[in-house]
Amino acid sequence: KQEVTQIPAALSVPEGENLVLNCSFTDSAIYNLQWFRQDPGKGLTSLLLIQSSQREQTSGRLNASLDKSSGRSTLYIAASQPGDSATYLCAVNVWDAGGTSYGKLTFGQGTILTVHP
Amino acid sequence: DGGITQSPKYLFRKEGQNVTLSCEQNLNHDAMYWYRQDPGQGLRLIYYSQIVNDFQKGDIAEGYSVSREKKESFPLTVTSAQKNPTAFYLCASSINGWVAGNEQFFGPGTRLTVL
Numbered sequence: 722k723q724e725v726t727q728i729p730a731a732l733s734v735p736e737g738e739n740l741v742l743n744c745s746f747t748d749s750a751i752y753n754l755q756w757f758r759q760d761p762g763k764g765l766t767s768l769l770l771i772q773s774s775q776r777e778q779t780s781g782r783l784n785a786s787l788d789k790s791s792g793r794s795t796l797y798i799a800a801s802q803p804g805d806s807a808t809y810l811c812a813v814n815v816w817d818a819g820g821t822s823y824g825k826l827t828f829g830q831g832t833i834l835t836v837h838p
Numbered sequence: 839d840g841g842i843t844q845s846p847k848y849l850f851r852k853e854g855q856n857v858t859l860s861c862e863q864n865l866n867h868d869a870m871y872w873y874r875q876d877p878g879q880g881l882r883l884i885y886y887s888q889i890v891n892d893f894q895k896g897d898i899a900e901g902y903s904v905s906r907e908k909k910e911s912f913p914l915t916v917t918s919a920q921k922n923p924t925a926f927y928l929c930a931s932s933i934n935g936w937v938a939g940n941e942q943f944f945g946p947g948t949r950l951t952v953l
């Protein structure tokens with residue numbers, strides 16, 4: 722069974738720092754990996770989607786990498802801002818027992834990020 | 839505006855009651871999903887539907903039921919058989935669940951509390 726772990730569970734940094742959030746998964750047979758942001762009491766906002774054939778994706782100050790062989794992904798946030806404070810979740814798109822993906826996501830428990838001025 | 843709407847935002851249930859959570863999307867997506875979020879446990883899949891009139895159980899379907907009579911709607915009923923229903927419920931959709939690589943988009947969620 723696929724398990725997804727995110728480290729650290731919480732992170733507090735001063736504004737302007739570059740930071741890295743980590744995500745690891747136990748089964749490398751994934752279709753893709755998606756990073757989300759969640760503000761308190763809100764739904765999830767998709768940040769980046771990395772296909773299994775890709776090594777990284779970039780959007781603005783965000784860069785996500787994927788190493789399937791080692792079961793790891795990182796989310797790099799450059800020049801952090803107080804508005805980046807949120808919970809960041811990674812999720813992998815898993816295979817069904819029959820070898821098909823139905824878009825079912827397995828989530829990590831998230832990293833709570835606080836960026837203070 | 840295209841997107842996913844969930845209602846109500848807050849819902850209170852008495853013991854023994856069934857309640858239904860609404861999820862509507864106008865993105866013309868085929869696939870829709872229901873997840874449950876508990877503190878410290880991340881999101882877990884309850885039910886998913888790849889196409890109208892078809893749906894499958896996820897990892898924690900016991901005590902829940904769904905229907906998919908229209909492409910844009912995927913309501914979730916929390917029955918009295920669900921022993922611990924207090925949680926944050928999130929609905930999601932994607933263009934087509936069978937095609938690998940499709941991004942999932944989420945609604946704003948419904949917070950259910952059992953009184």
